[in-house]
Amino acid sequence: MIPRLNFKNQQKSKSEVSIFLEELTKTAFSGEIRSDFGSRLITSTDNSIYQILPQAVVFPRISEDLVHLFKLANQEEFRTITFSPRGGGTGTNGQSLSTGIIVDCSKYMNQILELNLEAGWVRVQPGVVLDQLNAYLKPYGVFFAPTVAPSNRATIGGMINTDACGKGSRIYGRTSNHILELAWVLSNGTVGNSHTINKTTLAELKQHSGRLGKIYRQVEEIVSSKWELIEQTFPKIPRFMTGYNLAKVYSPAENNFNLNWILAGSEGTLAFISEAKLKLTPIPKYKQLLVIHYSCFDHALKAAQTLLELQPEAIETIDEKILELAKQDEIYEYVKEFIADAQVINLVEFAVDDLEDFQQKISKICHLIESKKNQPQQATGYYLAKNGEEAASLWELRKKGVGLLENKKGKRKPIAFIE
Ligand SMILES: Cc1cc2nc3c(=O)[nH]c(=O)nc-3n(C[C@H](O)[C@H](O)[C@H](O)COP(=O)(O)OP(=O)(O)OC[C@H]3O[C@@H](n4cnc5c(N)ncnc54)[C@H](O)[C@@H]3O)c2cc1C
Structure with missing residues (x-):
């Protein structure tokens, strides 16, 4: 949607945000920091009917920038500032909009990092655009199967966080079916990664001090204690994508646990995805x-x-x-x-x-x-x-x-x- 220009009395960033941005320049954050009205206006819309003017936009260059950003944000005086990750801004529900600070990973964190054809995966930064990825993969006869209509703008970070799927989803499923591993940064700057683990590894991870251990303990507690309710409540349809996908996180029968099922579709509310290892599919003949x-x-x-x-x-x-x-x-x-x-x-x-x-x-x-x-x-x-x-x-x-x-x-x- 085209942004309206008359955001009354909002053209100046709030002072706490100005102080935060000033402090950010003193850290090792190497990304770009913008609080001019033009940059804020550009990120005030996506493909929804909503228009929300953020206070600033930051463009991280590397994963460590996210750590510097969120470690600073975790300090007491900045706890009221909110952040929203943004990819291509093609979301249809205003998911990437925020009155706080937009963290746009499409500008710099858009590199394809590693390809392993034998093992059938590619490792990418979250700002890689879907068409960019598939153009890169085409000569190798493989592709990233989930798709969305605005494939020339939507990013992998956005697709993961909306658990996107479109044409071909009958056969290929949704984005969450093609994630092998995710690297992420939490809102206090803690880094982590997630993939399928067994009960033994889960037990070890639950022992961790700090937020990581707490996450594993809490998620396991929820999915184990509410297993029957989850089974009854979650619809068994292929394109279901509402709320956290608790039904898939834990499979006692298969002895596996994977946080990626709830990170996918979480609309940036759980963690900032900094890297993704994705499954490759052969291009049909x-x-x-x-x-x-x-x-x-x-x-x-x-x-x-x-x-x-x-x-x-x-x-x-x-x-x-x-x-x-x-x-x-x-x-x-x-x-x-x-x-x-x-x-x-x-x-x-x-x-x-x-x-x-x-x-x-x-x-x-x-x-x-x-x-x-x-x-x-x-x-x-x-x-x-x-x-x-x-x-x-x-x-x-x-x-x-x-x-x-x-x-x-x-x-x-x-x-x-x-x-
Ligand atoms: C014409 C049109 C058709 C569409 N068709 C489809 C369709 O067929 N299927 C479908 O599923 N969707 C469709 N969409 C919706 C949209 O394209 C998808 O949701 C897409 O996956 C969003 O990607 P994006 O990069 O634009 O994300 P954004 O809109 O920028 O963000 C989407 C969400 O992801 C979060 N996010 C982005 N990057 C990160 C990150 N690195 N870490 C954590 N959170 C992050 C944001 O905070 C936000 O919550 C369509 C949209 C349009 C405009």
Whole structure:
């Protein structure tokens, strides 16, 4: 959202923040410190309806900067100052906004640190953008599988903290399914890292003095004592992402405990992620995108249930509202032939390694659509994308969905505010 400029009486930073920033310059903090109105204004919005002006923005360069920052913040006189990590600022719920200090890791902490193809992982800083990571990995035939529509801006830190997932989540799951290890800094400057551990290691970690030991003791106590309640309450659906994912932290049966399940999706409320070791997935050999046409939304939704049985990588419905709005957008020129006169479409993508099996599957669906096309409630036609370019344009249409709604002309505009 474009920031409004009339933040009355807020253009000057509060004095405690000014003192804090002054003190920060005296530490070994090597990052950038900004309290000018312009920098604050830029970080006062994300993709939500909220606009909150922070007091300052800091840009750490290295993990140690976070330690210096939070050690200082932990001093008694600065305890009232709040901090919010920020990545690409594409969050749709104002998660990265704060009246305190924004800690933006997208500017400098955006390096890919290490790749281990044999072991199947990559180690990155949190400010690495998803498209940047996948462009780097592509020549090696692997990718980071979870995705989000604004993949050219969203960072790994933001994806971890929203447990993001998008197209392909049916097969690949969410970001938390692809985290091997996280390094983090707590609000008092304590550093730690988390990965799957067994009961013996957990018992050792619980003995630690200070905040680390307390965290392990407390989390284990909660998940053990409330195990039944957690089992009953947490929905067993793949895209659930509300609150801390306590259901996954501890598995007594498998003898493993992993804090990453609650760090993922914690929206920066538990720790600042300073590094992530992520699982790599082989890029599927073949992909094919099928555009199925419908005359109404309900028919497209109903058909999705049957289409799911064919195990597509992704299936997304684009309704009449978005298709109508797309007509005023440049993307329409690229996709209009594939949509023809459909009111609603289902984009169905398959990703496989076995070409023969794949071709059989596709021709079976096309044949089915063709044979039923004049029957009530059935698809009215289909288009099979001929190449990656056509498929990319169609997915671009899907990615533009939220933006198209927001650009609707006139006074009445849909506002996205619940995710
Ligand atoms: C058009 C559009 C479509 C979208 N589609 C999807 C989608 O398909 N699926 C989906 O899941 N989301 C989607 N989103 C939401 C958003 O893109 C994701 O939530 C994304 O993961 C946010 O990444 P970011 O880098 O922009 O994070 P930000 O918005 O900057 O931050 C998100 C949260 O992460 C925290 N955070 C960031 N970095 C760190 C760090 N290093 N340590 C600790 N906390 C940190 C922030 O404090 C905040 O709570 C969409 C957004 C837009 C605008």
